Amino acid sequence: MRYMTLPDIAALSRRFDVFETGPACDSQLLKARLFTPLAVCGDDLVWGFRFLKAAGAEGISELPVVQIEPHGRLLVALKLENRTGRYSWKERYSIYTLLGELGESEDAESISLAVSGNAGFFAMMKRYACLPGHLKAAINEGRLDLSIAEKVCTLPEAACDLVFSRTGLSFSMVRELLVNLAEIRRRDGLAAGEITALVRDVLAAGDPVKALFLIRNPELSGLTGRFEAFKDRYTAQTGVSLKAPLYFEGDGYTVSFSFSTKAELRRKRETIERLEEGCDELEDLL
Amino acid sequence: MTNWKTFYNRIIRQVYLERGAEGFDAVGIARRELQNIDFRIVSDESEIPEEHLKGTTLYLRRHRGHQVGRCPGSHGHLCCNYHTIDLYAGCALGCSYCIMRSYLNFSPVTVYVDPEPAVQLVRELALQKKGETLRIGTGEVGDSLLYDPLFQLSEPFIRGLSDLDNVHFEMKSKTDFVDHLLDIEPKGNAVIGFSLNPPEIADLEEGIASAVQARIAAAKRVVEAGYRTSFHFDPVFRQANWRELYFPLIDSLAGFRKEAIAWISVGTFRYTPPLKDKIADRPYLYEEFVPSADGKHRYIQRVRAQMYRELIERLRAVTGVTAYLCMxxxxxxxxxxxxxxxxxxxxxxVFDDDPARLKG
Structure with a gap:
């Protein structure tokens, strides 16, 4: 171990500066020089960027450094960072990109374990790397997960931005909107401008998720519409409740009512008898 | 007729053999046919290198556990009393809609090279249920015939079950690899069945499966040889012109005698959410689907019912056989x-247990 001045350290290459978060450097420990030495390899500062920055702020003039071997230097940095499973998407992508530059001097399997705690790091980053920038950004910001981003990668950036900027939508609502939009675009062969216009229309509705669901599922929407119209015709203001099976998948409808007098019961019974007249229409929905 | 020797050279790249399974007949037959491939001995599948965990790898092993069982069916859906035998688990055909994509994690195709214990199990089951029909098949977790010319594993079942009147052993396939079975005697109640979709769909969605017309030609050969055949229209896809696709396919079965057809099943396309994640680019997913009681997504009930009515009516008119619904x-x-x-x-x-009703 030796000491290097801050300007000398700052002059080293920063290509290993891939960690954007991490525990803050305690100023008391810094002043007492109780901290891990920085890792240096040739002209690269491999690990310790946070200490470098904090030391400058504390007026410390030099820091301890240890020269390490080129082979496995990224793995050393990851071990010193010690945040397996807690790296942000941006950090993971930087690590993945850096690893591509470093090539065979690093053991990919060990890197994967150090970053993710499993062997899936590279497969996941390959998928992430294929995404357009706006979806990478959405993942980085926690607005989307990777599998949804892959499903919606055919949507133009403008359409996604409109959805992301709409206030009052939960994570799952955004997810449902985008997936349905992507499927509608593919199904109907919509151009970028057309799908963006559709997004505008849908977001203008009171309940955009429902509005888009109706467009994605026209037959189911038609059945729902016919059922609602039937209910209006036969049961509105009667106190008789008529329910269809969920998604019109199932064996039968449910009728329920309550009553407290004989006259009330008679009125309900008359409603049920009227329902019987329209039963063919109901049967046709299942 | 597909030249299966050339075919296997394309689809099999590695063979791993479980230590202790070297002496089975099926292994010896396969070794003779796959002379250009080294059979590597391993203690278990964990010794297969990661780069070989794929469909072009075969893993030959003995079966442990329950090789014969009831078809798991589907929650909330009616089961057709089918029993299954694990013989070939996994498949290299590459059908885009295959449900196994979402639940078979071990991607090499596993071949259970020791058929005798399963034959004995089926015999015991059949004797226990002497007055009941036992429909049983090997096509649940893999194609029954894709690798069968190579391992000849169906033959012990056909021969070993041939004296049991109540057992209907079915081999179900999307190939036309039937010729190695034609001369087997006695055949008993063995059924060689074919999964069918219109060529326009099969060409796009059924990977390297045999051409549909080749499958139908194979069905004719097995019937001429004395087997009964079966047809499985599953999955049936809905698209704007589905009648124009499926009706001519059904019409092409007109040459089969009713007695030569053991049964016909029909099932519309369904998927689990994990399967959808794996096949998200397939255009047939842009139809409308609703979740069913078993968690699978199916076409809207009203739509399915209409399709089934028309398909079953057409099948009945052409073949004289009333098809049943799958799941x-x-x-x-x-x-x-x-x-x-x-x-x-x-x-x-099919749905009750009287063996006399299913006789050809």
């Missing part, structure tokens, strides 16, 4: 047949 709800059965499966006279034998 469908009681509501659908009532809408399609007007009653439950065990009340449909023509399906007795």
């Amino acid at each position: 469908e709800s009681a509501a659908i059965w009532k809408r399609v047949y007007g009653r439950m499966p065990d009340e449909v006279e023509e399906l007795k034998g």
Whole structure:
């Protein structure tokens, strides 16, 4: 171990500066020089960027450094960072990109374990790397997960931005909107401008998720519409409740009512008898 | 007719053999046919290198556990009393819609090279249920015939079950690899079945499966040889012109005698959410689907019922056979047949346990 001045350290290459978060450097420990030495390899500062920055702020003039071997230097940095499973998407992508530059001097399997705690790091980053920038950004910001981003990668950036900027939508609502939009675009062969216009229309509705669901599922929407119209015709203001099976998948409808007098019961019974007249229409929905 | 020797050179790249399984007949037969491939001995599948965990790898092993079982069916849906035998688990055909994509994690194709214990199990089951029909097949977790010319594993089942009147052993395939089975005697109640989709769909979605017309030609050969055949229209895809696609396919079965067809099944396309994640780019997913009681997504009930009615009517008109539905709800059965499966006279034998009703 030796000491290097801050300007000398700052002059080293920063290509290993891939960690954007991490525990803050305690100023008391810094002043007492109780901290891990920085890792240096040739002209690269491999690990310790946070200490470098904090030391400058504390007026410390030099820091301890240890020269390490080129082979496995990224793995050393990851071990010193010690945040397996807690790296942000941006950090993971930087690590993945850096690893591509470093090539065979690093053991990919060990890197994967150090970053993710499993062997899936590279497969996941390959998928992430294929995404357009706006979806990478959405993942980085926690607005989307990777599998949804892959499903919606055919949507133009403008359409996604409109959805992301709409206030009052939960994570799952955004997810449902985008997936349905992507499927509608593919199904109907919509151009970028057309799908963006559709997004505008849908977001203008009171309940955009429902509005888009109706467009994605026209037959189911038609059945729902016919059922609602039937209910209006036969049961509105009667106190008789008529329910269809969920998604019109199932064996039968449910009728329920309550009553407290004989006259009330008679009125309900008359409603049920009227329902019987329209039963063919109901049967046709299942 | 597909030249299966050339075919295997394309689809099999590695063979791993479980230590202790070297002496089985099926292994010896396969070694002779795959002389250009080294059979590597391993203690278990964990020794197969990661780069070989794929469909072009075969893993030959003995079966442990329950090789014979009831078809798991589907929650909330009616089961057709089918029993399954694990013989070939996994498949290299590459059908885009295959449900196994979402639940078979071990991607090499596993071949259980020791058929005798399973044959004995089926025999015991059949003798225990002497007055009941036992429909049993090897096509549940893999194609029954894709690798069968190579391992000849169906033959011990055909021969070993041939004296059991109540057993209907079915091999189900999307290939035309039947010629190695034609001369087997006695055949008993063995059934060689074919999964069918219109060529326009099969060419796009069924990977390297044999051409549909080749499958139908193979069905004719097995019938001429004395087997009964079966047809499985599953999955049936809905698209704007589905009638124009499926009706001519059904019409092409007109040459089969009713007695030569053991049964016909029909099932519309369904998927689990994990399967959808794996096949998200397939255009047939842009139809409308709703979740069913078993968690699978199916076409809207009203749509399915209409498709089933028309398909079953056409099948009945062309073949004389009343098809049954695979993994469908009681509501659908009532809408399609007007009653439950065990009340449909023509399906007795499939859905009840009287062996006399299924005889050819």
